Amino acid sequence: MSKRLSVTGTGDSLFVADFPKEYDAELSEIAKVIGENDIKITNLETNISEFGDFGNAYSGGTWLNTEPEDFKYLEKYGFNFYGTANNHVMDYSYHGMLDTIKELEKRGYAHSGTGYDLADASKPGIIEVDGKKVAVIAITTQFNDASKAGIPTPKMKGRPGVNYAGYTKYFQIDKEDYENLKKIAEKCDINAQRIANIKTGFVKPDPEGVYVFGGVNFCYDGSRPVTVCVQKDKERLVNDIKEAKKVCDYVFVVIHCHTMEGKSQENVPTHFRELSMACIDAGASAMIGGGTHQLRPIEIYKGKPIIYSLGDFIYQGMRVKYFPADFLHKWGCSENATAYEGLMARSHGGKIGLQALESSFITVLPNMVFEGEDLVSMELYPVSLGFKREGDMNGLPYIAKGDEAKKIYDIVDRLSRPYGTDFEFDGQKMILKIKD
Numbered sequence: 512m513s514k515r516l517s518v519t520g521t522g523d524s525l526f527v528a529d530f531p532k533e534y535d536a537e538l539s540e541i542a543k544v545i546g547e548n549d550i551k552i553t554n555l556e557t558n559i560s561e562f563g564d565f566g567n568a569y570s571g572g573t574w575l576n577t578e579p580e581d582f583k584y585l586e587k588y589g590f591n592f593y594g595t596a597n598n599h600v601m602d603y604s605y606h607g608m609l610d611t612i613k614e615l616e617k618r619g620y621a622h623s624g625t626g627y628d629l630a631d632a633s634k635p636g637i638i639e640v641d642g643k644k645v646a647v648i649a650i651t652t653q654f655n656d657a658s659k660a661g662i663p664t665p666k667m668k669g670r671p672g673v674n675y676a677g678y679t680k681y682f683q684i685d686k687e688d689y690e691n692l693k694k695i696a697e698k699c700d701i702n703a704q705r706i707a708n709i710k711t712g713f714v715k716p717d718p719e720g721v722y723v724f725g726g727v728n729f730c731y732d733g734s735r736p737v738t739v740c741v742q743k744d745k746e747r748l749v750n751d752i753k754e755a756k757k758v759c760d761y762v763f764v765v766i767h768c769h770t771m772e773g774k775s776q777e778n779v780p781t782h783f784r785e786l787s788m789a790c791i792d793a794g795a796s797a798m799i800g801g802g803t804h805q806l807r808p809i810e811i812y813k814g815k816p817i818i819y820s821l822g823d824f825i826y827q828g829m830r831v832k833y834f835p836a837d838f839l840h841k842w843g844c845s846e847n848a849t850a851y852e853g854l855m856a857r858s859h860g861g862k863i864g865l866q867a868l869e870s871s872f873i874t875v876l877p878n879m880v881f882e883g884e885d886l887v888s889m890e891l892y893p894v895s896l897g898f899k900r901e902g903d904m905n906g907l908p909y910i911a912k913g914d915e916a917k918k919i920y921d922i923v924d925r926l927s928r929p930y931g932t933d934f935e936f937d938g939q940k941m942i943l944k945i946k947d
Contacts, residue, residue: 516643516761516881517548520799521590522821522874523556523597523767527577528830530584530907537909538587544876544892544910546589549640552647553585553824554594554765554801555622560610563603566835569655571598574834576607579614585825586618592636594649594765596624597802600673601658609671624649624765625660628669632660633747635755635762646755650674650748651767652783653802676748677741678770678782681721683732692724701725737772738782745786749793756794761881764795767802768820776803776870777926779819784810787817796881805870806922810930811943814886822874826896826906829854829866866906872898873919874908875941889943891934893919912939 530538545551557575559582566574577585593615600608608625615622621636635646654675661670684692696702705723708714722729748764755762766787770780787798791812798817800807807820834853836846842856858864865871875891893916894908911919920936927934934941 514883518550518879519545519548519877520552521824522801523823524553524825525556525823525828526585526825527557527827529581531903534904534907540910541908542588548878550638550645551590552592552765552799553590554597556597556599558603558607558611559614560603560607562833563607567601567604570602574602574838575599576603591638592647593620593622594624595622596649596651596674597767598653600625605671623647624674627671629660629662632674633751644759645761646759647763648751649765650676652676652678653767653769676744676786678738680738681728681730681735684729685732689722689731692722692729696724736781738770738780740782740785745789749789752790752793752795762795763797764790765799768800769802776805777807779808788812791815804865808926808930809932811932816889823871823896824874824908826871869898872896875923891941
């Protein structure tokens with residue numbers, strides 16, 4: 512049995528429609544890079560169903576779904592693992608989520624992140640290659656409470672849903688503002704219902720040193736981290752990694768995180784770093800992040816890579832085929848409007864939104880090689896999604912070259928260097944300088 516294992520992963524495959532014929536050559540080139548690896552991971556940022564019978568009353572921001580007949584286009588990249596834990600899993604309610612699981616299983620793909628109860632959603636996808644067993648666990652920190660998978664009781668089934676890891680956010684203010692919040696709350700009764708619910712036992716009292724104002728946590732500057740993991744969720748994930756490690760040679764974690772800390776999406780949230788380090792301490796070989804639709808830093812912790820976000824791998828946000836009336840009405844359209852008309856209304860004619868941000872259209876494709884427990888090499892291929900391209904080619908990934916590749920390298924270098932991560936650029940790809 513070879514000790515060598517090669518792994519790649521991508522950011523969000525926000526994939527909702529077919530690919531044009533003129534994309535074939537670029538698809539083949541990027542599929543070849545992906546195909547050099549044993550383990551090929553992507554986050555499925557959509558559902559695979561006939562629109563799940565109906566749209567849910569809430570969504571992950573945009574109701575996302577891909578018809579099963581179009582899945583063959585995503586298959587061309589050659590992925591052998593699909594993460595399904597993200598904030599869109601319930602866009603088309605239980606039907607959409609469960610149809611996605613059935614489609615992946617029908618096609619024989621390893622997957623993780625959603626399931627028929629929490630134990631099922633937490634279960635890793637297993638890939639066997641060259642005599643090695645590799646586990647991949649998918650989890651999201653971005654979720655609606657109604658999408659959380661549940662635990663069964665002796666008298667009740669567990670609830671289908673997503674594998675989740677929650678966090679608590681604290682807004683840091685000085686003591687004067689802290690006391691002023693209490694005065695404002697007293698004047699306007701913003702906390703009146705909360706106080707009544709505390710008295711009747713439906714809500715827990717404010718934690719020590721924290722004042723909850725209108726459902727938002729405030730504390731003195733620096734008295735708590737800005738964000739902190741929900742400890743029982745972290746402990747559950749750590750235990751899942753340890754259990755997987757007992758029967759598998761490698762464990763990888765795919766994590767979907769939107770949390771913005773401070774004023775920039777580039778900033779790594781405290782809870783994400785806390786969770787990632789706990790996972791590696793438990794035996795994970797790498798953390799592969801996405802969710803923010805843009806790149807974030809790469810950190811090497813105890814010799815293992817933490818990729819805080821790979822951004823988007825595919826972005827077809829303007830090609831969604833259909834929407835429930837909720838979306839169309841929200842943006843001033845009738846229920847008879849097309850999805851595109853709704854999207855144009857929301858985006859002010861394409862002027863604002865993710866499709867108007869160049870950062871949504873760049874990523875890197877990591878090729879990581881492990882020998883036993885050790886990461887022995889890591890190369891990043893710069894990838895563009897064609898920000899300036901028009902029509903159906905917009906949002907589809909290709910290997911960036913020349914000045915475009917150098918521009919992506921400069922972003923990764925700027926983000927990662929403060930974390931002690933050093934890459935060199937050979938004109939085509941970024942190569943990690945592994946420290947002794």
